[in-house]
Amino acid sequence: MKWSLNLGRVAGIKILVHWTFVLLLGWVALTEAQRGSDVPTILLAIGFILAVFLCVVLHELGHALTAKHYGINTKMITLLPIGGVASLEKMPEKPKQELLVAVAGPAVNVVIALLLWLVLPSLQDVPTEEFFLRITPGNFLYLLLFVNVVLVLFNAIPAFPMDGGRVLRALLAFKLGRVRATQIAANLGQLLAIFFIFIGFFYNPFLILIGAFVFFGAYSENMVVQHLDFLRGHSVREGMMTNFVTLAPSDTVRDALNKLLTGSEHEFIVEQEGVVVGTLTRSQLIQAVKEEQMDTLVSKVMSAEVRTFSVQDKLSDAYTELQKTRVPLYPVLENGRLAGVINTDNINEFIMIKSALTQ
CATH class of the missing domain: 3.10.580.10 (CBS-domain)
Structure with missing residues (x-):
């Protein structure tokens, strides 16, 4: 991807960070500065964002390495402000394989959250709203655990082409075949995308970006699968x-x-x-x-x-x-x-x- 910094390779997979990711870090630093935070607090907030995106990289590696097990390579993993994207050569066409590849990413976040839950002492009191508003050395790992749980729940939404949508497609494909399963999963994904965009106008503009990504991603994937079906059997x-x-x-x-x-x-x-x-x-x-x-x-x-x-x-x-x-x-x-x-x-x-x- 153009305008991306190469961070190196993991298992032969390039890890790239898009230049717009710097804008996210700048926005976090500016927000903390406007709150009157000192330099150590600003650096801690930036460190938290980096820790979250490390979890995102591990999530995408879960997809990539599972796909590699089935002979499908991944050219790169790109970090964007809205998350990570693993550029697999293709998704497995067998429902069982696609199901395992789709589940592998969220499974990594489940493992991270479980390890943090086992290591961290139990909170004495129920967390208040203030607990989630500012990163401190005391709540850093607790919030990281919370983010990984949110990543699991968010990716479970059956909005194709997110992980939940791919899981839905794989499950439907066992009975309906890949083409029909893709149509259903993509249509549901686009409906949810419109809902995200609508809610985003009233509550959080970030949801508009996610909705647009899901809508066009679902449309593109559906078209590719339909086209491949027309081409099947032709030389x-x-x-x-x-x-x-x-x-x-x-x-x-x-x-x-x-x-x-x-x-x-x-x-x-x-x-x-x-x-x-x-x-x-x-x-x-x-x-x-x-x-x-x-x-x-x-x-x-x-x-x-x-x-x-x-x-x-x-x-x-x-x-x-x-x-x-x-x-x-x-x-x-x-x-x-x-x-x-x-x-x-x-x-x-x-x-x-x-x-x-x-x-």
């Missing part, structure tokens, strides 16, 4: 384009620019006698023009590392890869030679046609 050959313009490695940047201006292609496959040797994107081409490399060979400015598909590959796999990488297009090979190209737009058109035919 890349059926969804690829066979009418396209290529470049040769001996062409110049000027030649490529002329093809860009006179045609509809924005990205080009670079091939020599049917063998793919690279790709050239519009941004690479424009950069070469800015650097006054008009007579430079395409082979000098292209990307030589190319991921390809075979005509026999599953179209759903190509769709998933394109969604994940955001690469403009991939070459498609047959017997090692260029047979076509495939991109997201063409697959979406294939889905649109299939959808129209089934109505």
Whole structure:
């Protein structure tokens, strides 16, 4: 994710913190300063926020490591002011596996809360409102226990794509199948999201952000699952384009620019006698023009590392890869030679046609 600081890796997973997280720490420091707190109290409040987000990282690692057990990798975990996001390559399609991956995150918070409960002495009196309003050395760990309980309860809300929504989808999928289960879980998630947004206008603007995240997340997940269902059983050959313009490695940047201006292609496959040797994107081409490399060979400015598909590959796999990488297009090979190209737009058109035919 852009504008994120890399904090390192855990079990091969990058831990990133988005720059907006600094705004949260600044807001906490400013709030404490306005209360008249001294420097140690301000630092303690910031330390509490950092401790909470350490629990969030552990929560996301619970998801990621459980998914890894089923052969699904996680590229990164990103910390945002509204929480953490684990970028799994995909969610398991088997209901039992998705159920365990979804439960693993909140289970980590349950363990943290249980350990704190066992270690901390019992409170002599029932906590008052003042107990929760200010962080002190005496209530630091108690409030951390409370936050972990809240995280468990909050994530249990069946608002897809939150953990509770994924648990609901997995349970429904045992009987209804993944597609129908996703529709139900996503619709429920969007209804709850609208409720969050409505309440947020009157009580807490933070709920508006959460509602928007849930609403669009539910919509996106539902669309992806519906699309994958349309693509099931179809090969890349059926969804690829066979009418396209290529470049040769001996062409110049000027030649490529002329093809860009006179045609509809924005990205080009670079091939020599049917063998793919690279790709050239519009941004690479424009950069070469800015650097006054008009007579430079395409082979000098292209990307030589190319991921390809075979005509026999599953179209759903190509769709998933394109969604994940955001690469403009991939070459498609047959017997090692260029047979076509495939991109997201063409697959979406294939889905649109299939959808129209089934109505």
